[in-house]
Amino acid sequence: MQSNLVSFIQVLRSHDVRVSPAETLDAMTVAKALGYADRTLLRDGLGMTLAKTPEEEVVFNRCFDQFFQQSLSDFELNESTNDGAQGDSDGEDDSSEANPSEAGENAQGDSESLLEQAAAESEQIQELMQSDLMQNLVQNNRTELTMAIGKAAQDANLQQIKMFTQKGQFTRKMLDAMGEEQLRAAIIDLERQDSPALAELQRYRDLLREQVRDYVDREYLLNAEGQNKQFMEDILSKTRLSNIEHTYLHRVHELVQKMARKLAARYSRKRIRTRRGQLHMAKTLRRGVASDGVLFHTYWRKTNKDKPQVLAVCDVSGSVAAYAKFLLMFLYAVQDVLPRVRSFAFSSHLGEVSHLFDEHPVDKAIELVNWQYGGATDYGGSLMDFANLALDDINSSTTVIILGDARNNRGDPKLEIMQSIYQRAKQVIWLNPESRRAWGSGDSEMLRYQSACHFTAECNNLKQLERIVDQLLKSTR
Amino acid sequence: MNTLDFPQLASVEAIQSGFESYGYICSKKIATAVFLAFQLRKPILVEGPPGVGKTELAKTTAEMLALPLIRLQCYEGLDEAKALYEWKYGKQLLYTQVLKEKLGDLLQGAQGLAESIERLHQFGDIFYSEDFLEPRPLLKAMQEDEGAILLIDEIDKSDYEFESLLLEILSDYQISIPEIGTIKARTAPMVFLTSNNTRDISDALKRRCLHLYIPFPTVELEERIVLSRVPDVDAQLRHQLVDFVHSVRDLDLKKTPAISETIDWARSLLLLHADHLDEELVRSSLNVLLKFEDDIETAEAELRVLVKHAVES
Numbered sequence: 001m002q003s004n005l006v007s008f009i010q011v012l013r014s015h016d017v018r019v020s021p022a023e024t025l026d027a028m029t030v031a032k033a034l035g036y037a038d039r040t041l042l043r044d045g046l047g048m049t050l051a052k053t054p055e056e057e058v059v060f061n062r063c064f065d066q067f068f069q070q071s072l073s074d075f076e077l078n079e080s081t082n083d084g085a086q087g088d089s090d091g092e093d094d095s096s097e098a099n100p101s102e103a104g105e106n107a108q109g110d111s112e113s114l115l116e117q118a119a120a121e122s123e124q125i126q127e128l129m130q131s132d133l134m135q136n137l138v139q140n141n142r143t144e145l146t147m148a149i150g151k152a153a154q155d156a157n158l159q160q161i162k163m164f165t166q167k168g169q170f171t172r173k174m175l176d177a178m179g180e181e182q183l184r185a186a187i188i189d190l191e192r193q194d195s196p197a198l199a200e201l202q203r204y205r206d207l208l209r210e211q212v213r214d215y216v217d218r219e220y221l222l223n224a225e226g227q228n229k230q231f232m233e234d235i236l237s238k239t240r241l242s243n244i245e246h247t248y249l250h251r252v253h254e255l256v257q258k259m260a261r262k263l264a265a266r267y268s269r270k271r272i273r274t275r276r277g278q279l280h281m282a283k284t285l286r287r288g289v290a291s292d293g294v295l296f297h298t299y300w301r302k303t304n305k306d307k308p309q310v311l312a313v314c315d316v317s318g319s320v321a322a323y324a325k326f327l328l329m330f331l332y333a334v335q336d337v338l339p340r341v342r343s344f345a346f347s348s349h350l351g352e353v354s355h356l357f358d359e360h361p362v363d364k365a366i367e368l369v370n371w372q373y374g375g376a377t378d379y380g381g382s383l384m385d386f387a388n389l390a391l392d393d394i395n396s397s398t399t400v401i402i403l404g405d406a407r408n409n410r411g412d413p414k415l416e417i418m419q420s421i422y423q424r425a426k427q428v429i430w431l432n433p434e435s436r437r438a439w440g441s442g443d444s445e446m447l448r449y450q451s452a453c454h455f456t457a458e459c460n461n462l463k464q465l466e467r468i469v470d471q472l473l474k475s476t477r
Numbered sequence: 478m479n480t481l482d483f484p485q486l487a488s489v490e491a492i493q494s495g496f497e498s499y500g501y502i503c504s505k506k507i508a509t510a511v512f513l514a515f516q517l518r519k520p521i522l523v524e525g526p527p528g529v530g531k532t533e534l535a536k537t538t539a540e541m542l543a544l545p546l547i548r549l550q551c552y553e554g555l556d557e558a559k560a561l562y563e564w565k566y567g568k569q570l571l572y573t574q575v576l577k578e579k580l581g582d583l584l585q586g587a588q589g590l591a592e593s594i595e596r597l598h599q600f601g602d603i604f605y606s607e608d609f610l611e612p613r614p615l616l617k618a619m620q621e622d623e624g625a626i627l628l629i630d631e632i633d634k635s636d637y638e639f640e641s642l643l644l645e646i647l648s649d650y651q652i653s654i655p656e657i658g659t660i661k662a663r664t665a666p667m668v669f670l671t672s673n674n675t676r677d678i679s680d681a682l683k684r685r686c687l688h689l690y691i692p693f694p695t696v697e698l699e700e701r702i703v704l705s706r707v708p709d710v711d712a713q714l715r716h717q718l719v720d721f722v723h724s725v726r727d728l729d730l731k732k733t734p735a736i737s738e739t740i741d742w743a744r745s746l747l748l749l750h751a752d753h754l755d756e757e758l759v760r761s762s763l764n765v766l767l768k769f770e771d772d773i774e775t776a777e778a779e780l781r782v783l784v785k786h787a788v789e790s
Contacts, residue, residue, distance in 0.1 A: 018680075020684060022684065023684065026517065026519070029516075029517055030513055030517065033512075033513060033516040033517065034509070034512075034513075040505070041489060041505070041509060044505070044506045044509045044510075045509050045513055047688075048509070048510055048513060048687040048688050048689055049513075049687060049688075051688065052680075052683045052684075052688050053688075054524075054690050057688075057690065265677065291566065291567075291570055292570065294570065296566055
């Protein structure tokens with residue numbers, strides 16, 4: 001049972017529930033204290049040590065049911081298939097479980113006699129009938145059979161299953177490990193002889209195969225689902241954002257939320273609002289009066305720290321819109337820890353869109369932004385608009401993030417505005433979705449704008465985006 | 478460290494029925510948490526919406542085990558001096574004044590500064606000993622010989638730094654005081670932490686606790702709670718009012734009515750001599766259940782449907 005618990009915790013981990021070794025030990029103690037008799041009790045108890053948030057508890061409950069269902073449903077399945085196939089021998093299934101050898105004789109009297117006949121005729125069949133596997137099948141010994149399947153799964157390393165294409169391969173491996181070969185050979189033999197026992201033996205074989213296949217299916221769902229998701233997320237976070245297919249967008253959205261949560265947790269410490277200043281002598285003296293003039297409590301002046309402010313300026317023209325979407329999604333997802341984001345959108349002209357984000361959920365707001373500010377890009381004009389709107393608000397605690405490809409359609413770049421922003425702001429970050437090699441080629445003004453930025457970065461997949469937001473959070477502390 | 482044995486905590490069922498006899502009706506899950514906390518000697522972190530009985534759980538446990546309940550209410554700015562211990566500065570000061578003359582006697586005949594200091598050193602750190610230590614709730618809980626129930630209420634209101642302060646206490650049941658050394662609990666107290674989830678608790682703290690989430694109770698459970706707290710309410714009315722509260726919880730409200738509000742409402746309906754719900758009665762007493770004007774307006778708009786549903790169910 002202990003190893004069972006450990007592999008259950010493996011499954012939990014693959015479903016994104018973080019379980020530390022110390023918690024594993026706790027879970028063992030819990031299981032020992034509660035015993036294995038009461039299922040819900042055990043589930044509640046394990047849930048308290050392993051799942052740490054209500055969301056995790058939902059995942060935990062689902063995994064628990066799936067994982068510990070296994071051995072139980074094996075019995076039921078076996079029973080139902082037996083009932084269906086045997087027809088006349090049902091009803092005795094219950095008793096056969098209690099006393100397999102005796103009941104097995106009664107229940108499967110007909111079939112066994114056929115097989116016995118065949119066994120008497122052929123040495124091969126006789127050998128087969130004496131194997132453990134066949135004994136268990138004939139006597140309907142489910143506990144033994146389940147254990148045999150479990151052992152075969154272990155031998156075949158079933159927990160390593162990753163792709164659904166591997167299902168057949170693992171099923172075969174497991175069947176081989178259980179000695180199904182012998183059964184198969186016997187069937188071929190009987191086919192040649194056209195023996196009446198053939199149907200009987202085939203039924204046992206199908207039964208066995210079905211059981212093993214079911215087992216593999218369940219194991220695949222448990223182990224591979226989480227891994228596949230991980231795999232998918234890895235790929236998605238490294239793909240160029242503009243190349244992500246529409247069907248995966250909701251996944252990307254989830255992924256952004258997940259990354260944002262991670263970052264938010266890392267920076268969730270409260271920002272220090274004040275810095276300790278000089279000693280305030282008067283107040284310190286006054287406090288000392290209570291202790292007969294001895295200065296126990298010192299009083300320090302405080303200087304307030306400026307609240308950081310982030311201005312996000314996004315190009316939403318066709319070529320860059322996809323990137324802007326994800327940057328905004330990211331910025332608004334970490335808003336709990338990143339105070340006061342003001343967002344601006346531009347292509348031919350520029351406007352502030354913060355109010356859209358206040359009024360609508362992020363996805364909807366982004367749609368509205370795209371719709372309002374589409375068109376041919378004009379960086380010069382947009383920078384002018386930006387200067388009119390927000391230049392006065394930029395001070396030494398402001399971070400300006402500009403996202404765009406800097407392709408100005410050969411217009412006036414208005415570099416002097418960029419320079420005045422650069423001089424006033426704490427930092428100016430320019431994110432360009434194009435690769436560094438393309439900067440400055442054709443109508444790209446990137447190299448010139450770069451001279452008026454504290455930091456420029458290539459930004460075309462989620463990994464890079466996450467790194468940049470991480471840096472941003474660090475610098476606004 | 479002593480371990481105490483309580484027959485009341487011998488099994489999950491015993492806890493559940495024990496709580497019941499003290500008027501705290503709980504689900505099996507809650508009883509399991511208390512059972513495990515006792516068996517594993519781990520604190521319980523209780524989360525859930527306000528008013529579902531998080532604090533009450535600790536109180537009832539203390540009552541049932543006849544142990545002292547030591548409560549630490551958390552708030553922003555709570556620090557070591559208010560939660561752990563403080564030196565009795567006044568007493569220290571007073572004693573130094575009183576002992577001034579004694580000091581003279583002691584140092585009489587000492588040759589030079591070095592010898593005086595040598596003599597003083599023989600007395601050790603008198604002023605920084607346990608006699609001058611003012612224990613605050615956390616230290617007090619460690620010092621109880623018979624064990625205690627320690628309730629750290631609304632941990633989410635405290636600062637991030639305070640959580641780190643708790644780590645040593647919660648995992649080893651000991652407190653390090655630089656001037657004295659480590660004070661270890663003679664009997665580990667049973668610790669309850671409550672949180673309203675206004676912010677995330679750090680992983681380090683969560684890892685040391687059992688995690689118990691108390692949701693709003695089911696209709697059956699809530700009826701039993703009302704029965705135990707306000708036994709005089711008529712069975713029909715009890716069923717109707719609990720059903721009504723449950724449908725109010727499904728509305729989009731600022732503050733969802735909790736169990737305590739249900740009980741208050743049941744009490745006020747009792748005072749109004751009601752034996753069943755009707756629209757007028759509900760309208761006039763809705764302010765007991767809902768605490769915001771907006772919420773009352775929202776509920777009033779749906780009142781007819783809600784009352785009808787409650788009466789017919």
